[in-house]
Amino acid sequence: MLQLDNVTKRYGGLVAVNGVSARIAAAQTTAIIGPNGAGKTTLFGMIAGAIPPSDGRIIFADHDITRWSADQVCRAGIGRTFQVVRPFWAMTVHDHLRAAAAFGSKAASRSESTVLSDIVTLCGLQDVADRVALTLTLADCRRLEIARALATGARMILLDETMAGLTPEETEQAIQLVKGVVAAGRTVVLIEHVLPAVRGLADRVIVLDRGAVIADGEPIEVLSSATVKKAYLGE
């Protein structure tokens, strides 16, 4: 579904992402892990069209989206959340979803109110649907961002550290939510530091270190490998 060929991002002399290649199949949940500064969010930014790659190719559903802008990528079917939440602060939850449905992927059965209310239920936002984002908790904002990405009709959802800063209880809810998203037939790619969540969710784990892929495979295998432990866990 998504194919990365030698994707690279350089900022002057600094190489943030160095020749990452991977294929991500549909209906699979992939976790990207790695220490801070490994280039995970930059890689996400390039897939989402927010950051132009310096080199390499990104293919999504048979389209070369390497040079596409973020809004084009969204309309092609990739939704995302942000590492630091970025809701539309003065707008209600419901308006977030209406906007996402109105402008998102053309393939989506757009703005059908049943679809939107399903998303609201899935993300557990029923009680706050008419509140403006400014009044929501962090956990609610994270769920709102997932709901917003789903409402665009995206077939693939990029989740950037959805569980950071949440209480154990909220983390458990978030894991259930991601499972629900997968069950709804969407392909999920997530950046995550909460390793139990990675074990519980991912079909596959890609480890980035200093911009390059150092491991790629089944979660149990990858998380127990010596190189990964050394780079990531400092063991």
Place this chain on the structure above:
Amino acid sequence: MTDSATLASVVIFGVLLGGVYAAMAYGLGLIYGVMRIVNLAHGAVLMLAAYAAYALNTRFGLDPLVASIVIVPISYGIGMLLYSVLVRRVVHGPPMASLLLLFGVGLVGRNIAYLIWTGDDRSIALSYNLTTVDLGVPVPVTKLVIFGFALAGTAALYAFLHWTHTGRAMRAVARDPVAAELAGLSADRISARAFGVGTALAAFAGVLLSMLYVINPEFGSALQLKTFCIIVLGGMDSIGGILAGALTLGLAETAAGVYGGTAWQDLVSFILLVGILVTRPGGLPSFFRR
């Protein structure tokens, strides 16, 4: 005049104008660098300082350059006051709030000028105004003196930013406010001083400009736009960047005036301003960065 003599005069007058323009732009750049605020009251400060020089000249016969010894420190105080009474309360708000607030301050400033000096044109008569020096082309002594003071102001600002504690603190806040705060610098206190220094720099430039131009309450508006143009050209990176931007504008304006006519002279800054903003859409790098 021969072609080469025309060119020589364009270069000489362009550079002289550029020097004054640079002095005019430092204040705006410093305030933006330290607190990420575009000071739309900048033009009013230039204008009021020019009027102050005019008033001190007509009342006490003070030369504007002497008058600046009084005007600049007072402007520093006024800048600090503006910051602590008004700007501080919107500095962390949306950028529009500080922009419009300072625009309001500018309107009040213009009104003060109308009330005291009316809308009539004023100018300062200087005894040495008509004296010229031959540099290949005759150059008025006034312009040379003003250029000299503008350069002295540049040197003083450089020294302040690099060799004083407060100046270095301003550069630190400009580069990374969070890190500066962690290192024990109060961003609020530094911002207040930066606003004061920025206002004082603008006032100093206003005094210099009062010796070159006719003064009226609208005098600051056009100059403020030229200031934006310089900042956009020079990139707010550094004193050097602003100086380069100012010289570019000074030369471009002078050339346009000589080869195209005065109308073009006024248009140059707008064309440069919009053209550069549009071709560099990533926004502007900050003062002192990198």
Place this chain on the structure above:
Amino acid sequence: MTRLIPILLLIALAALPFAGPAIPGGVYITRLAVIGLLYIASATAWDLVGGLTGQVSFGHSAFFGIGAYMTAWLVGTGWPMPLTLLPGALLAAAYGALWGWPCLRLRGPFFAIATIGVGEATRLIALLAEGVTGGATGLTLSIGGWEHTAYYLALGLVVVAFALSWLVRRSSLGLGLSCIREDVEAATSIGIKVGWLQVQALMLSAAVVAAAGGIYARYLYYVEPGDVFSFNRGIALILMATIGGLNSKWGPAIGAVIFLGLEQGLAAWFPQGHLGIYGLLLIGVMLYEPNGVVAFGRKLRGVASAAAR
């Protein structure tokens, strides 16, 4: 009941030119009302960009001037007055698209600065193009016609501006513009074409302001770059909308009425004094109630009803 107020107001305004001669000062009020209505329409249209989209434009004077001159020229070649507004509106919209497309990529203060440049450059060019604009001496319109043409066109434009603002706000365009105002990057992440949507808002806003300019030319029988392209026209719109209340249905209109009142009241006994008062109002609004008089009124009502309880 509250839904009836706009309709009653509209009926009263429609009757004003006929009632005018009967009430003391009525003729003066009718003349003043033309300006007031043009202010209301322009400020409401400005708010589509400045309030809804959150891009403060100092350059709307360019649109006003284009509309005024278009009407002046076309009336001179024998066009019927109301028809002249359309080409003016279209030309202004095109001009808006021309500079809006590159400039609207800028955010916040940088967009504002660019619009100052655009507005001033347009005025200077108009002043220089003496053959077309009459330069500093301007152009005189020599048309007769019904004395209340300008009044009713202005009233019609207010209706158009409100309808437009209402339609935009409840369409997906308005929704998208709100997203852009809140967070550009997040807006693109849900597929919003940020550039195109903002250009649409600017074009709509430009068209209404240009029509106001055209009606103004008919009202004054005279156009001059220093007046219709004046920087202060753009500033006036900012003041009306921000003092009244950015991004609100009634805010810009209320701000326009306040502005007109101050302008008239102060011009008499405090000439040149209005600038400072506007400045102080702007400072007060930014410090105490960034959402303007409308939000202040809402709060007062809240306090009153709480006290009554």
